[in-house]
Amino acid sequence: MNVTLSSKTPDAIKADCLVVGVPEKGQWPDSTQQADAALGGLLAELHKAGDMTGKLASTLMFPVSDKPWDRILVVGTGGDSDRSPANYRKALTAAFSQLKDSNARNALVTLADTSTNTTDWTEADRVSLIGRTLEDQMYRFTGFKSEKAPAPKLAKVTVAASGTGKALKDALILGLATGRGMNLTRDLGNTPPNVCHPTWLAEQAEKMAKDHEVIKTEVLDEKQMKKLGMNSLLSVSAGSAQPAKLIIMEYRGGKSKDKPHVLVGKGITFDSGGISIKPGEGMDEMKYDMGGAASVFGAMQAIAEIKPAINVVAVVAAAENMPSGTATRPGDIVTSMSGQTIEILNTDAEGRLVLCDALTYVKRFEPATVVDLATLTGACIIALGHQATGLFSNDDALAEQLTAAGERACDRVWRLPIWDEYQPLLDSNFADMQNIGGRAAGSITAACFLSRFTKDYRWAHLDIAGTAWHSGKTKGSSGRPVPLLVDYLMSNVGK
Incomplete structure (x- = not known):
């Protein structure tokens, strides 16, 4: 699986699936706001209607047309005050678990700007955990089965971040290697x-x-x-x-x-x-x-x-x-x-x-x-x-x-x-x-x-x-x- 970083805004990157985070309470991350603007306020409407609540590890996937992405996967990230690194990981796990079973061949993940309630946790820490959790959720052990289950179609993932400098690249490499x-x-x-x-x-x-x-x-x-x-x-x-x-x-x-x-x-x-x-x-x-x-x-x-x-x-x-x-x-x-x-x-x-x-x-x-x-x-x-x-x-x-x-x-x-x-x-x-x-x-x-x-x-x-x-x-x-x-x-x- 090819995993890379990008500092472009979500609407500037084509993907089969865009992954965004929505909190249960609090301000939406910049990436989610940018995606919502590109969708003409659709995410805000779904949130207001109660179709997506932001509850921790809840997910909602739906198709879109005439956009850089074919589908959107919204994952709930819980309340800002309750978003410990462990709960952040639960949200990642839920998102990547659904992504693994989808038909998406490439995905854009915009979860690195979802903050946690731990002051010493940086964007690099979140990028590293994204890489690790992605590898973790793609795991399958099928070597001893006579009929092999189809492998996940996902082959490319772009992780949206504030930059593509050495610190964030090293963090992603560390997370992927750990996974x-x-x-x-x-x-x-x-x-x-x-x-x-x-x-x-x-x-x-x-x-x-x-x-x-x-x-x-x-x-x-x-x-x-x-x-x-x-x-x-x-x-x-x-x-x-x-x-x-x-x-x-x-x-x-x-x-x-x-x-x-x-x-x-x-x-x-x-x-x-x-x-x-x-x-x-x-x-x-x-x-x-x-x-x-x-x-x-x-x-x-x-x-x-x-x-x-x-x-x-x-x-x-x-x-x-x-x-x-x-x-x-x-x-x-x-x-x-x-x-x-x-x-x-x-x-x-x-x-x-x-x-x-x-x-x-x-x-x-x-x-x-x-x-x-x-x-x-x-x-x-x-x-x-x-x-x-x-x-x-x-x-x-x-x-x-x-x-x-x-x-x-x-x-x-x-x-x-x-x-x-x-x-x-x-x-x-x-x-x-x-x-x-x-x-x-x-x-x-x-x-x-x-x-x-x-x-x-x-x-x-x-x-x-x-x-x-x-x-x-x-x-x-x-x-x-x-x-x-x-x-x-x-x-x-x-x-």
């Missing part, structure tokens, strides 16, 4: 586990390096991991016919002396629970247990397109958790790469077992920061639902930076504690620690477990169990928290 990164994450997450196993995931990392010369990929096999002492990670793959992989992707866009920002993704390509097997209902969704890894891939895809002046290292701990005669048992004790011993009381608490060795491994990069992402605990869903990602950190400044990035990106997080008072819940009679802490504070004790392997650097843990995918009729990967990660990394450029 494409989200879609890669969704592709990986939606791919069935008989295809998406650790070796296949490693192949996708190698393909990324081939497609982007700025990415360097290395893959460690089980023999190499065994030599490194990654017995905790290997305990998870012990019951599977699919060998584990440690995937390392490096982007070096900053100065050679700049310390890298490291992303670590949990890549459990299918989680049966192992010997502590899960209930059958909903187990198919455990293909999404590599949501952290998929998000890391998506963020690296976006960074490879944007090419910012920053160094980023991504590490994915990929394994399949299956029951068999060789699987790890409850009661087994393993020695992690750090030398700390772990009594495994529940093999379904496997994410922390692969992450702890990956978090030890990344010390060799002397990181500026480390952020791990994992669909780690159902307890986080109980605590925060599906709206916010759980955030844990040993560094207040890092936690604040991630929180701010989440607010800007409409991809929110909520910080939870990892106080020392929780650590005794992981005490073991037979090893340095056990891998579960009981039912109470489950997401917190999981983060406390990881914190024992991250004392040498600034670290944050994102529990994305509630945000990485949707269930029910809309089942599928969400692409979160790629927007958060991209915003966070871009906020560190030049620092």
Whole structure:
């Protein structure tokens, strides 16, 4: 899809469809007023008659004749005082969802001058979100259907803005790249586990390096991991016919002396629970247990397109958790790469077992920061639902930076504690620690477990169990928290 900027007035641009925003209350944006003038006041008449109310995310599409556009799509943007960035995004989503299913081949989108109630949100922020939401709404996953649904006809989009200078162009590029990164994450997450196993995931990392010369990929096999002492990670793959992989992707866009920002993704390509097997209902969704890894891939895809002046290292701990005669048992004790011993009381608490060795491994990069992402605990869903990602950190400044990035990106997080008072819940009679802490504070004790392997650097843990995918009729990967990660990394450029 070809997406460009234009500073021309709406009546000077031909398009199959013109997209305008109408508020529920307040003054209409300049672009909407210009379109209404070109239509002889038709929009004002429809508004007065109640045919379009401006209610948030409401839409109305109708044909016009003898105009530069064949049809108009009006989207309601709600009240000015209620138009948060998140609500602005809802309006964009509604508009692009309808646009995707229309017969329009090219569209003119005039929503960048619709203001939000956040004072630090600029036109560039709105242009970026337009690009991201456009890519997001055009997404379809049809590779495994025998009869393919028709692809959207939309091939060209012009985004009306106040100018076409570098700042706005860069904002559009950032938004589009973020959206494409989200879609890669969704592709990986939606791919069935008989295809998406650790070796296949490693192949996708190698393909990324081939497609982007700025990415360097290395893959460690089980023999190499065994030599490194990654017995905790290997305990998870012990019951599977699919060998584990440690995937390392490096982007070096900053100065050679700049310390890298490291992303670590949990890549459990299918989680049966192992010997502590899960209930059958909903187990198919455990293909999404590599949501952290998929998000890391998506963020690296976006960074490879944007090419910012920053160094980023991504590490994915990929394994399949299956029951068999060789699987790890409850009661087994393993020695992690750090030398700390772990009594495994529940093999379904496997994410922390692969992450702890990956978090030890990344010390060799002397990181500026480390952020791990994992669909780690159902307890986080109980605590925060599906709206916010759980955030844990040993560094207040890092936690604040991630929180701010989440607010800007409409991809929110909520910080939870990892106080020392929780650590005794992981005490073991037979090893340095056990891998579960009981039912109470489950997401917190999981983060406390990881914190024992991250004392040498600034670290944050994102529990994305509630945000990485949707269930029910809309089942599928969400692409979160790629927007958060991209915003966070871009906020560190030049620092």
